Amino acid sequence: MDRLQSMRVFAKVIEQGSFARAAQALDMSNAVVTRHVADLEDHLGTRLMNRTTRKLSLTETGHAYLERVLQILQEVEDAEAIASSQSKKPAGILRIYSHLGFGQQQLAHLLPLYASQYPDVTLDVTLSDRTVDLVEDGFDVGIFINLQKFDANMIARQLAVSEALLCASPDYVRRHGAPEELEDISRHSCLNFSYEQLRHQWPVKGPDGSLINIPVTGKVVSNNGDLLRHCAIAGMGITIRPSFALGDDLAAGKLVRLLADYELGRLPVMLVYPSRRLLSAKVRTFVDFMSKQFPRPEHDPWQTT
Known part of the structure; x- marks a missing residue:
C-alpha cells in the first residue's frame, strides 16, 4: 500500500464529504478510493470514519489522525516545492x-x-x-x-540586532558639553520623535539594569528619523537613533556617541x-x-x- 497516497485519498474524502466526490476529484474509481481508506484503517487497526448511506463522520481517532495527516501532506508539498524551485531561474x-x-x-x-x-x-x-x-x-x-x-x-528570520544610540554632533558637544549623567539629558536640546511614547521622555537602562524615563524637551519634533539625524549632524541637539541609521555617521565623525554605558534598547x-x-x-x-x-x-x- 502506498501509505502517503492513502493519506491523500483519506483527506480528500473528508474534504469532499463523500467517496464518490473524492473519486471524481482524484480521477479514481469509487472502488480504488474505498480500498485506500480501508487499507489505511486496516494498517492502523482502528476505524477512522463512520459511514452511512447519507453521511460520513470522523471518529475521535479520525479527527486526531486527519489533523496530523494534513500537516504531513503540507510538509511533503513544501519539500517538493523547494526541490522544484531549485531549478527555476529567479525572475x-x-x-x-x-x-x-x-x-x-x-x-x-x-x-x-x-x-x-x-x-x-x-x-x-x-x-x-x-x-x-x-x-x-x-x-x-x-x-x-x-x-x-x-x-x-508569517515566517520570520532575524537578520541582526541594532542598538539604539544617543548621539550629537562634535560641534554641539563643543558648544554645550556632553551629558555625563542621565539627568543631564533633560538640560539639553533633544531632537524628539513625535510618537507619543518618545515625545516627552526617553527610556534608558542604566548599568545596573534599571529602567529610567528621562524627561526631554527640544525645538524639533518629527515622525521622521532621517530628518532628526540631519538635524543632529547640523548641531541642533541630541537624538536617539538605531545603530543601522548612525553607523556611517559615527565612523565618519559626523556624530559622536554619548553615555555609551547606558542601554537605550536593542532592536531586532x-x-x-x-x-x-x-x-x-x-x-x-x-x-x-x-x-x-x-x-x-x-x-x-x-x-x-
Missing part, C-alpha cells in the same frame, strides 16, 4: 516592504548587489513606518524592526515572508542573499564603539 517582480530607516540607510546599499546577481528580477520597493499586512498588501517579503507589528503566522531586525509553501525562486534567493549579508543574527554589525 519577475519582487515586491519588498522595508522599515523606512533601514531601507534608506542599509537596503539602498544592498539592493544593487542582489540585482547584479539576479538581473531578471525587477525590484519594487516600498519604504514606510506604517503597519502593513504582507499578504493583504501584496508584498513578497518584508523587513521589520521590533517596534513594528507583523502577523505571527527581522526578515519576514508569508509562507515556506511554494516559495518562489525570487523570494528564496532574496532570503538567502539577506541571510548571507548578516551571518550573525544576534550581533549588531553597525556598532563602531
Whole structure:
C-alpha cells in the first residue's frame, strides 16, 4: 500500500464529504478510493470514519489522525516545492516592504548587489513606518524592526540586532558639553520623535539594569528619523537613533556617541515572508542573499564603539 497516497485519498474524502466526490476529484474509481481508506484503517487497526448511506463522520481517532495527516501532506508539498524551485531561474517582480530607516540607510546599499546577481528580477520597493499586512498588501517579503507589528503566522528570520544610540554632533558637544549623567539629558536640546511614547521622555537602562524615563524637551519634533539625524549632524541637539541609521555617521565623525554605558534598547531586525509553501525562486534567493549579508543574527554589525 502506498501509505502517503492513502493519506491523500483519506483527506480528500473528508474534504469532499463523500467517496464518490473524492473519486471524481482524484480521477479514481469509487472502488480504488474505498480500498485506500480501508487499507489505511486496516494498517492502523482502528476505524477512522463512520459511514452511512447519507453521511460520513470522523471518529475521535479520525479527527486526531486527519489533523496530523494534513500537516504531513503540507510538509511533503513544501519539500517538493523547494526541490522544484531549485531549478527555476529567479525572475519577475519582487515586491519588498522595508522599515523606512533601514531601507534608506542599509537596503539602498544592498539592493544593487542582489540585482547584479539576479538581473531578471525587477525590484519594487516600498519604504514606510506604517503597519502593513504582507499578504493583504501584496508584498513578497518584508523587513521589520521590533517596534513594528507583523502577523505571527508569517515566517520570520532575524537578520541582526541594532542598538539604539544617543548621539550629537562634535560641534554641539563643543558648544554645550556632553551629558555625563542621565539627568543631564533633560538640560539639553533633544531632537524628539513625535510618537507619543518618545515625545516627552526617553527610556534608558542604566548599568545596573534599571529602567529610567528621562524627561526631554527640544525645538524639533518629527515622525521622521532621517530628518532628526540631519538635524543632529547640523548641531541642533541630541537624538536617539538605531545603530543601522548612525553607523556611517559615527565612523565618519559626523556624530559622536554619548553615555555609551547606558542601554537605550536593542532592536531586532527581522526578515519576514508569508509562507515556506511554494516559495518562489525570487523570494528564496532574496532570503538567502539577506541571510548571507548578516551571518550573525544576534550581533549588531553597525556598532563602531
